[in-house]
Amino acid sequence: MATSIIIFPTDSVYISQFYQNTNFGASNQLFTGQYLVTVKNHCKLDAYRTLLKFHIDLSCSSTICSAILYLFINRKDKPDNEFSPQKVTIFENEDDFNQSTVTWNTAPSTSITPYFFNVIDCDVGSYIPIDITGLVQSWSNMCNENFGVTLIGNECKSDIIIGYEGMNNLNPPYLLVKYSSCAGATGPTGAIGPTGQAGATGATGAIGPTGPAGGATGPTGVIGTTGVTGPTGPTGITGPTGVIGTTGVSGPTGPTGVTGPTGVIGTTGVSGPTGPTGVTGPTGVIGTTGVSGPTGPTGVTGPTGVIGTTGVSGPTGPTGVTGPTGVIGTTGVSGPTGPTGVTGPTGVIGATGVSGPTGPTGVTGLTGPTGVIGPTGVIGTTGVTGPTGVIGPTGPAGGATGLTGPTGQAGVTGPTGAIGATGATGATGEIGPTGPAGGPTGAIGPTGPAGATGATGAIGPAGGVLSSADFFALMPPNNAATVAPGTDVSFPQNGPTIGATIVRTGPSTFNLSAIGIYQVLFQVSVSEAGQLILTLDSGGGAVEQPYTVVGRATGTSQIVGMALVQTTVVNSILTVRNPTSESTSLTITTIAGGTEPVSAHLVITQFA
Numbered sequence: 001m002a003t004s005i006i007i008f009p010t011d012s013v014y015i016s017q018f019y020q021n022t023n024f025g026a027s028n029q030l031f032t033g034q035y036l037v038t039v040k041n042h043c044k045l046d047a048y049r050t051l052l053k054f055h056i057d058l059s060c061s062s063t064i065c066s067a068i069l070y071l072f073i074n075r076k077d078k079p080d081n082e083f084s085p086q087k088v089t090i091f092e093n094e095d096d097f098n099q100s101t102v103t104w105n106t107a108p109s110t111s112i113t114p115y116f117f118n119v120i121d122c123d124v125g126s127y128i129p130i131d132i133t134g135l136v137q138s139w140s141n142m143c144n145e146n147f148g149v150t151l152i153g154n155e156c157k158s159d160i161i162i163g164y165e166g167m168n169n170l171n172p173p174y175l176l177v178k179y180s181s182c183a184g185a186t187g188p189t190g191a192i193g194p195t196g197q198a199g200a201t202g203a204t205g206a207i208g209p210t211g212p213a214g215g216a217t218g219p220t221g222v223i224g225t226t227g228v229t230g231p232t233g234p235t236g237i238t239g240p241t242g243v244i245g246t247t248g249v250s251g252p253t254g255p256t257g258v259t260g261p262t263g264v265i266g267t268t269g270v271s272g273p274t275g276p277t278g279v280t281g282p283t284g285v286i287g288t289t290g291v292s293g294p295t296g297p298t299g300v301t302g303p304t305g306v307i308g309t310t311g312v313s314g315p316t317g318p319t320g321v322t323g324p325t326g327v328i329g330t331t332g333v334s335g336p337t338g339p340t341g342v343t344g345p346t347g348v349i350g351a352t353g354v355s356g357p358t359g360p361t362g363v364t365g366l367t368g369p370t371g372v373i374g375p376t377g378v379i380g381t382t383g384v385t386g387p388t389g390v391i392g393p394t395g396p397a398g399g400a401t402g403l404t405g406p407t408g409q410a411g412v413t414g415p416t417g418a419i420g421a422t423g424a425t426g427a428t429g430e431i432g433p434t435g436p437a438g439g440p441t442g443a444i445g446p447t448g449p450a451g452a453t454g455a456t457g458a459i460g461p462a463g464g465v466l467s468s469a470d471f472f473a474l475m476p477p478n479n480a481a482t483v484a485p486g487t488d489v490s491f492p493q494n495g496p497t498i499g500a501t502i503v504r505t506g507p508s509t510f511n512l513s514a515i516g517i518y519q520v521l522f523q524v525s526v527s528e529a530g531q532l533i534l535t536l537d538s539g540g541g542a543v544e545q546p547y548t549v550v551g552r553a554t555g556t557s558q559i560v561g562m563a564l565v566q567t568t569v570v571n572s573i574l575t576v577r578n579p580t581s582e583s584t585s586l587t588i589t590t591i592a593g594g595t596e597p598v599s600a601h602l603v604i605t606q607f608a
Helices: 133-138
Strands: 003-007 012-018 029-034 047-053 064-076 086-093 112-117 127-132 149-152 162-165 174-179 467-475 494-497 502-504 510-512 519-526 530-538 542-544 550-553 556-564 573-575 598-606
Touching: 012 029, 012 556, 029 149, 064 133, 112 127, 112 133, 112 149, 467 502, 510 598, 519 530, 519 573, 542 573, 550 556
Parallel strands: none
Antiparallel strands: 003 174, 012 047, 029 047, 029 162, 047 149, 064 127, 064 162, 064 174, 086 112, 086 149, 467 494, 467 598, 502 510, 510 573, 519 556, 519 598, 530 542, 530 550, 530 573
16 A cells, blocks of 8 residues: 655745845745836846755655645736646756755756646645656656756746745645555566577688608518508597687577467456556645534443453553643622611619510521532543453353453543632621510520521522634644744634634734633644743733743653633733743644644633
């Protein structure tokens, strides 16, 4: 299966023919084409070109399947009904260049490639794909040295500028490279052609010299009986082998045999050769993430499964992390103290007689109203359910019950809800009148019955969320540039919103239009050790809030922050910033932990 990676440029810059010695490396825009020829520039040509360079670092260059260049079009000066097509050609650079120093006069020499693209009116405001697979393969295979490319538009007609977003914009240029084993299956071997005509036979070598004669002839014997025949002389030495003649001229190669017909599909014959793989079409532009739909209703609980025999006890899983305690609500206002009862008149002093009965206890005052219930704390996320313990083997019939299986990991405890406000103290009841003085003090009378309890006051209105908004970023393509010290993190995309108090004023600035208390939650994946802080602008410039600093020392995990922010003026501006006192720029991690773009979120909620 092919693997995809996104590669951003190491260098991206435009150059201007009119400003031949000016470097535009700090600009976040790119341009191609011819600008207006006016009296101001004295009819001097003013062409613009864009230079891009990508670092291709793959372990096996032969496995690149496709390479698509994506450019975001944000400007097109001349509409299609006046001039079309508006063609841009890709040239390969033959020398190196540096974004911070290159100018028109120092630009590298180039050679044309077969790659080009046309820009039409409906392309403005979107990415367009350009397939440059062969060019990237030549860089990766070291066939050509990688000095990047130069984009050259139509320079023969004025006022035909095309603009693109650069590296420091929300939609930077990038390469989408897919790589894997791309070779197709080997086709069957063709039929062997007829043997070519044999070459002419070479000339016979020269005959070597004759060897010396045998031994000397013996004297003629006495005539008489024939003498014994003398022994045969030794064989003469063999002469050297003659020189090998030159090889005859090879006959012409016979014609290549006719390729056999493709076999019938199926089991009858061998399948014919597979044709070459077609060029991969460009990947479509990644659409924005849709709004999350509402959570579906909880499914009906299934029947309880049959309880198996108890498995062997495993180790107890670690206790989940305790969630943060919810915000404590404000204490309710104490109710007013009831008025003191009227003192009864003093009785006439008579003779001391029996003590009269004790007067009845005054009626208990009404209980004051219950205080306003504070806002409910934010509900923590449900902890992850621990894995079910492994079911132990079935014990022998009639044997002892097996050991208990391991307890699953405890889920993370959600945060404690906010404590409601204390109810107001009820008013003190009136003091009953003093009984009249009787005669002599009589016996102490029985205690009077307790007064009736006053009615419970009405429950105050419930607190709640006044406004809330979620802002997010997706990497890639957002936050492509590093976040320098004193610079804010971008959250350029909008999530769900409740109310109209919290709105964005830019990719990284957010307006809190009402005076109140706001809960701010944010999370950002970064690649370095670092810190983030909230800033609040109440009209005199952004001020970093020291009590909101969060950070981490090592690793490549998220930086997560949570704080309450009090505004004192309307239309205060909030941001998330790399603190000015830091020395390290932060890289916002792309595709962290998998193959999908990773998100960063800023959630702001008004409670009061």
